[in-house]
Amino acid sequence: MTSITAARLATVLGPWRTRGPAYTALADRIRLVALDGRLAHGTRLPAERDLASALGLSRTTVAGAYARLRDAGVLESRRGSGSFVSLGARPAADAAMEGIPLDFTKAALPAAGPVAACYAAATTLLGPELSRSGYEITGHPALREAVARHFERRGVPTDPEQILVTSGAQHAIALLSRVLVAPGDRALIEQPTYPHAIDALQAVRARPVPVPVDVESGWDLAEAEAALRDAGPALGYVMPDFQNPTGASLREDERERLARAADRHGTVLVADETTMWLDLRRGPRRPLAGFSPAVVTVGGLGKLAWGGLRVGWIRASRSLVTRVAQSRTSLDLGTPVFEQLVAVELLARENELVAERRVRLGAGLAALRGALAEDFPRWMVPDPDGGLAVWLDCSPWSSSELVLGAREEGLALTAGPRFGLHGAFEGRLRLPFTDTPDAIRAAVRALRRAADRHASGPLTEPLVAV
Numbered sequence: 001m002t003s004i005t006a007a008r009l010a011t012v013l014g015p016w017r018t019r020g021p022a023y024t025a026l027a028d029r030i031r032l033v034a035l036d037g038r039l040a041h042g043t044r045l046p047a048e049r050d051l052a053s054a055l056g057l058s059r060t061t062v063a064g065a066y067a068r069l070r071d072a073g074v075l076e077s078r079r080g081s082g083s084f085v086s087l088g089a090r091p092a093a094d095a096a097m098e099g100i101p102l103d104f105t106k107a108a109l110p111a112a113g114p115v116a117a118c119y120a121a122a123t124t125l126l127g128p129e130l131s132r133s134g135y136e137i138t139g140h141p142a143l144r145e146a147v148a149r150h151f152e153r154r155g156v157p158t159d160p161e162q163i164l165v166t167s168g169a170q171h172a173i174a175l176l177s178r179v180l181v182a183p184g185d186r187a188l189i190e191q192p193t194y195p196h197a198i199d200a201l202q203a204v205r206a207r208p209v210p211v212p213v214d215v216e217s218g219w220d221l222a223e224a225e226a227a228l229r230d231a232g233p234a235l236g237y238v239m240p241d242f243q244n245p246t247g248a249s250l251r252e253d254e255r256e257r258l259a260r261a262a263d264r265h266g267t268v269l270v271a272d273e274t275t276m277w278l279d280l281r282r283g284p285r286r287p288l289a290g291f292s293p294a295v296v297t298v299g300g301l302g303k304l305a306w307g308g309l310r311v312g313w314i315r316a317s318r319s320l321v322t323r324v325a326q327s328r329t330s331l332d333l334g335t336p337v338f339e340q341l342v343a344v345e346l347l348a349r350e351n352e353l354v355a356e357r358r359v360r361l362g363a364g365l366a367a368l369r370g371a372l373a374e375d376f377p378r379w380m381v382p383d384p385d386g387g388l389a390v391w392l393d394c395s396p397w398s399s400s401e402l403v404l405g406a407r408e409e410g411l412a413l414t415a416g417p418r419f420g421l422h423g424a425f426e427g428r429l430r431l432p433f434t435d436t437p438d439a440i441r442a443a444v445r446a447l448r449r450a451a452d453r454h455a456s457g458p459l460t461e462p463l464v465a466v
């Protein structure tokens with residue numbers, strides 16, 4: 001059973017007060033952090049008295065908030081043992097989407113045009129596979145070869161034995177976290193970062209060391225160097241290309257500087273290249289793995305082709321590939337063969353897929369920027385040169401306030417703090433441009449209506465510094 005202390009919950013909640021009654025604002029914020037995964041199903045909440053004292057409230061206010069959450073089915077109280085977060089039988093992501101038509105919580109695309117043809121082509125290759133066992137824990141040889149060629153085309157010589165095929169990039173991140181991190185080890189992460197990477201590192205009880213990444217100025221490399229030197233992280237998780245959520249990319253000189261610093265201090269850099277293909281206008285850059293043999297790369301076809309394919313990979317030294325394969329056997333015994341054959345077909349059409357994604361995402365970004373310019377003329381909307389989303393300063397509103405209001409308007413979004421640690425980013429909102437222009441315009445209209453619910457002005461509390 002997981003419990004959360006009153007002090008920790010106060011941090012997770014961030015600046016939660018709105019102009020409405022305190023007990024409703026508190027209940028709304030607890031519900032939001034449960035729905036977006038910051039507070040797991042089954043977590044025991046602090047006793048009313050403890051939370052009241054941590055938040056400087058009366059016990060009656062907290063009791064009122066808990067009662068409201070019980071009525072909404074988000075809290076379950078068991079006599080004598082406390083109050084537990086309850087999302088019913090549904091995972092948080094499903095619970096968050098119930099009855100909400102516009103899902104902007106995921107920065108994900110539908111299948112690209114050639115995907116169906118690649119599935120069809122793979123069926124013609126299946127025959128000979130069926131006379132074999134199908135168990136290949138490191139991956140099908142044809143896909144390992146195709147992924148190795150993909151790295152070679154980008155200037156990083158790679159032997160197929162350095163490739164381990166996984167069931168998606170998330171699987172790869174989780175496997176590497178298990179192998180490279182012991183409980184209590186430090187792990188360097190970008191702040192903000194991809195939320196499920198935080199989840200994977202928390203699952204192995206890593207202690208995160210955040211390093212700032214900004215839409216305009218990119219990585220704070222001086223801080224990254226200091227963190228590598230002072231904290232000695234076992235692992236450093238970075239997204240060098242079109243970072244999720246900022247869209248920022250590391251320049252080549254910065255890649256070299258970061259790889260050198262990690263080598264000096266014995267940190268294994270894990271470069272997540274899932275979003276690498278989503279280039280609107282930047283042009284290719286040498287992969288981080290090109291700057292040090294110690295860099296481990298994670299990739300996958302979820303964004304380039306389709307999330308439903310569930311094929312990803314790890315590129316690492318042969319010995320690390322072996323260690324990961326050994327650790328994997330307690331979880332699964334390989335990635336489905338058929339999907340790997342589809343992935344081989346898709347990689348052969350990489351250029352076509354990249355071009356298609358560029359058109360789709362370019363239209364999405366233009367629609368998003370156009371709609372925001374109309375409905376939120378005072379917002380400075382970033383113009384990223386790739387990726388899936390804009391990461392914008394949503395002041396004077398708080399991100400959570402907008403997200404809660406948007407739910408009432410039929411739009412699901414993820415609040416800024418889900419992308420960071422310790423309640424940071426209440427002043428930021430991630431808006432994906434992966435949907436159709438019409439859906440994007442409808443989402444911005446819904447967001448405007450949500451903002452109008454709070455039209456009386458900014459929050460009564462200052463926003464957390466970003």
Ligand SMILES: Cc1ncc(COP(=O)(O)O)c(C=O)c1O
Nearest residue numbers: 168169170194244274300302312
């Ligand atoms: C940066 C990043 N890494 C990994 C993933 C997960 O990819 P996959 O669907 O291949 O598991 C995502 C998906 O959103 C992502 O944005």
